[in-house]
Amino acid sequence: MEASTFIRFEDDNGTIRYGEPTKESLAGDLIGATVEVLQGDPFQGLKRSGEKAKVGVVLCPLESTPIVLCIGLNYKKHAEEANLTIAPYPVVFTKPPTALAGPYDDIHVHPDAASMMDYEGELVVVIGRDAKNVSVANALHYVLGYTMGNDVSARNFQLPDVSGGQFCYAKSFDGFAPMGPAIATTKAVSDPQALTYSTRVNGATRQETSTSDMIWTVAQIISHLSRGTTLRKGTTIMTGTPSGE
Structure with a gap:
């Protein structure tokens, strides 16, 4: 993998391509930015082509995903804020592949799910090769890279008296897992517990954190999820x- 960061996009001709953005272009929405075209596949390796292209449409950096695995209650300050007890193991729920969406895609919400829509900005880990029974010490070797995601939720289907405590239905509608715009590979991110990010809604900052506040580290999460289960x-x-x- 030559590129440390990559995006997936449509060029001016409507051709879907991978590209390496500059730090300056990543600071904006990338629309109209000129990027270095990358050849190949993210999981086999992307190589610089020497060609440049203009970004017409920013797509989800992943064409597809087998599954979206989600961790609930994984920040100490969030647990304190909500006055919730931390369980011995991570809370895990899932979203289907059809929940995957691009960072700027419109989400067409079913009318029954529209009354209590909510957002959750989260660090997303992308697994780069099949993993099973992985130790904490080796877990990060299975990571392709990291991106950002929005755990979109229809809270009216998540309330305990309605859902019985399950999260999946409220979070699994089509488009409820937008991700991107870029994936930063492990070449760019050596320590996932030393990142900071914020969530903004209409320009207002609603969440701001360091991943050092995580209860379970990325390596611990991968090890736990791969126990007896192939990722x-x-x-x-x-x-x-x-x-x-």
């Missing part, structure tokens, strides 16, 4: 939402 390459893991409004 296929392309599996995405939403690692939990931090405190905030």
Whole structure:
């Protein structure tokens, strides 16, 4: 993998391509930015082509995912804020592959799910090769890279008296897992517990955190999820939402 960060996009001709953005272009929405075209596949390796292209449409950096695995209650400040007890193991729920969406895609919400829509900004881990029974010490060797995601939720289907405590239905509608715009590979991110990020809604900051506040580290999460279960390459893991409004 030559590129440390990559996006997936449509060029001006409507051709879907991979590209390496500059740090300056990543600071914006990438629309209209000129990027270095990458050849190959993210899981086999992307190589610089020497060609440049203009970004017309920013797509989800992954064409597909076998499954979206999600961790609930994984930030200490969030647990304190909500006055919730931390369980011995991570809370795990899933979203189907059809929940995957691009960072700027419109989400067409079913009318029955529209009354209590909510957002959760989260660090997302992308598994780069099949993993099973992985130790904490070796877990990060199975990571392709990291991106950001929104754990979109229809809270009216998540309330305990309605759902019985399950999360999946409320979070599994089509488009409820937008991710991107870029994947930063392990070449760019050596320590996933030393990152900071924020969630903004209409320009207002609602969440801001360091991943050092995680209860379970990325390596611990991968090890736990791979216990007796194969994590296929392309599996995405939403690692939990931090405190905030």
